Amino acid sequence: MSTPAADPVDPVDPLSHERAHLASSRAALRSMREDVEALDIRDVAANRVSAEALAHQIELRVKALADLSDTPLFFGRLDYLHAPGAERAEGAEGERFYIGRRHVHDADGDPMVIDWRAPVSQSFYRASKKDPMDVGLRRRFGYTGGDLTAYEDERLSDPAEAARTSRLLQREIERPRVGPMRDIVATIQPEQDEIVRSGLTGTVCVQGGPGTGKTAVGLHRVAYLLYAHRERLARTGTLVIGPNRSFLHYIEQVLPALGELAVRQATVDDLVARVEVRGTDDAAAAMVKGDARMARVLRRALYAQVSMPTEPVMVVRGSRRWRVPAYELEAIVGELLDRGIRYGAAREALPQRIAHAVLVQMERSGEAPDDRVQDAVARNSAVKAAVKAVWPAVDPAKLVLRLLTDAEFLAEHAEGVLDADEQKTVLWAKTVRSVKSAKWSAADAVLIDEATDLVERTHSLGHVVLDEAQDLSPMQYRAVGRRCTTGSATVLGDLAQGTTPWATRSWAEALEHLGKPEAVVEELTAGFRVPTDVIAYASRLLPHIAPGLRAVASVRENPGVFEVRPVDGVEGVIDAVREALREEGSIGLIAADGRVPALVEGLAAAGLSPLAPGEETTRETRLTVVPASLAKGLEYDFVVLDEPAAVVDGEPDERTGLRRLYVALTRAVSGLVVTHGVALPTQLL
Incomplete structure (x- = not known):
């Protein structure tokens, strides 16, 4: 009681x-x-x-x-x-x-x-x-x-x-932190709780701006589902997918703090790691390879390996010979193709279908064969030879390699799907001859995963949480969707923070690629982590990066610290860092990737030893230098943002650069100092 x-x-x-x-x-x-x-x-x-x-x-x-x-x-x-x-x-x-x-x-x-x-x-x-x-x-x-x-x-x-308003609640929300992400179990808000406690069978997509707690909501939903459906999820499994290792390290203590220890965490690259990734694509090639149309090209190329039989199969058993004519074999193959089952499953079924045709003839002649006879016929050398000729085994990596190196093969199966320029964009040099010697890119690995699923069904989990989803390509969405075909998903993201050339344009489109078009889209607009002045400044970019998207409304009582400061060189940035270190909590120095080495060198000369993203902060070591490309999903009590114009210029186009800048501006929980030696982007003025 x-x-x-x-x-x-x-x-x-x-x-x-x-x-x-x-x-x-x-x-x-x-x-x-x-x-x-x-x-x-x-x-x-x-x-x-x-x-x-x-x-x-x-x-x-x-x-x-x-x-x-x-x-x-x-x-x-x-x-x-x-x-x-x-x-x-x-x-x-x-x-x-x-x-x-x-x-x-x-x-x-x-x-x-x-x-x-x-x-x-x-x-x-x-x-x-x-x-x-x-x-x-x-x-x-x-x-x-x-x-x-x-x-x-x-x-x-x-x-x-x-x-x-509860002052204890407000104080807990605004409390400085050191170390990895904490749970928000004491501060969950009603609109967040409604998402957390939504049922297992439905997929939920959460659109949330910076500081709205979408990541925490997704993690707490996993914990809730494990509580409410523990036996079922113990059988089927759960998975949290993040954008990079630094992010996963940042969030890895949340679920254990809630008593949940068996939830796997991975990146999309981890999921599709069937080959070693040693190469990179330019933006144009990555765009084409990540396009959902590539799934059609792969399916065509795979099933083109099947050829209709032109010769009968002669099965010899003892003194009797049983002949399966070519037209009957053709009907069997046609039926398997029409059923649309996995390539590998159909290939395994084919010898049994041929054997069944032989057994029908045996029964008509007065014999009474059983299942053991059918299995023996299916293993007959003539049947095996027919299957090998009609429905050959396919190595998914070799299939993708041929598409990327054989212009005629690609043209044949991409006709009407990819135009000539797109085909030329993804083609490699013909000198690449083996799977092991190929310098596969991350996008290539996703293609191989797609081809593998066409051959053999991917294992489905009970629930998948996909965070920072706005940066996935359509083919990456398909790869994630394969992991929850019989389960559900929690999709978390912010359209304004998409920083890849193929960033998500709408959640409806993304959910279609994920295989969950019926998902409910919820929007979180109350900002609990980012101070009012900071989010208002960052929101100046929204009309340029996500027209029509509502700005986050900060509900924090503490206005925080915000300053835009002209500086002269690295010394001025280091002065801002020193000032931030006088405050309580974690400190993040965020800069364009190309400026990070000079800043790290300057900090070392000044006697400051920063951490890299993913390394855990302590009360003694609170400063982390963060390349802008890795800032997504991370939070720091105080942020010094170096040279906004360099963050924008570091991306292939202005729109992507402004989105990267929006991400960098919104990592601060208590205070933000923007330092610049050159003119700020006009969109911030």
Whole structure:
């Protein structure tokens, strides 16, 4: 049972009472962990494999029950007016629930902390004065490290108490950070919670500007789905896809902090890593290779390997000969082609179909063959030879290599799909003769993945989160979509932050390529992380990079620091960095990729040792130098942005450059200083 809301022994000093409950809850969590550690499984498992699997599950459970000393075990309390499910009669006794990151129970099994994902916890995020959801009191807790230091009450059922913004909530949102991304479980807003708790069967696309929490929403949705559908997702699997390794390192601690340890994280390049990527494409070639039309070219090239039989098959068994005529073989092949099944599956079915035709003849002659006879016929050398001639095995990488090196082969299968200039753009030199010697690009690897799926179906997961999706090509969307054909997805992105030449133009188009055209598109427009002056300055670029897209409205009370500062050379940039280091939290120096080496050299000469993106900040080492190309998805308390014009000029065209600049401008959580020695882009003036 939970604690009664109308607790008669609630002391005069509520903070002491809450600290006591925190201490008791931590002790109960330790007991839960010790109980799991003490489990004896020596005589439980039937074999070694089962024993290892069970031991692994126990190990994960022990890790999930870890008490993180600097993380609040619970962050809120709900006092309900009535017991759940009871009639709301006057005088009915409600219950009290402490809301936290994981469930904790005492020795009798009674809950001391309720998991934030449980249905009863939903009111903590959605209850309001307008709709109190039977909550009499909502209490939020403030912490310093892992110590409970403050509380704040909202009496939702009291009409005399005016609605107000929670200062503890605002302070937690604006709190400086050092290290990787934190969870937002204590600060989830109603519109975010609605997305987090959306069902497993539906795909959701979240359009969100900088600081709206879309990444956190996606990660918390995974955690919620694992709670609500654990058995199903344990079988089918979950995956988080990010744009690069630096981003994945930044977010990798969020799910473990919520007790979820089994979610795989990867980039799109990781998913399609069937060949070693050693080459690069220019923008024009990458655009063509990333176009969805390439899927049609690949399908044509693959199924062109199938040829209609012109000779009969003669199967010899003992003293009897069985002849399958060419016209019957042609009908079998035609039927398999018409069914549209995978190339490899059809090739495996073909010998069985031929064998079945032989068995029909046997039965007509009075024999009674069984399945073993059919299998034996399917393995007959004559049948194998016919299959090899009609439906040959295909290596996907070799097929792509031939398309990229054989102009006639490409022209034959790209006719009416790619024009002559596009074909010429993707062709390699004919000197490349083997898969191993080829210098494959990232776009080539996606083509090979597409061809592989045409041959053999890609394994589908139960749920996939795709972050920074706006930068994917149509073919990359297809690669991700293959990983969730029988599952669902959470797609996260911002059309204004697309920085590739093939960046997404509309979510409807992207979702079509993903194979999820029925997905619901939600928009987050409330900015919780970026200060008002910073987002207002960056939003000057929106009419030029994403006409019609609504600007983010910052809801932060703290206006933050914002300054545009003319400087003279690297020394002026370093002075701005030194000033930022006087503030609390992480510091990011963002610059055009080409200017990073000179800035790193200047910092070293000034006695400052910066980190590279992906390296974890600490209280002692808080400065990271970030190339603009890697800034997407990252956040820093204070940002010094070096030379905006160089960021724009570092991209192949102005529109992409302005989008890259928009990303760089919106990485700051508490303050931004823009330094420049040359004129600013006119779009910022």
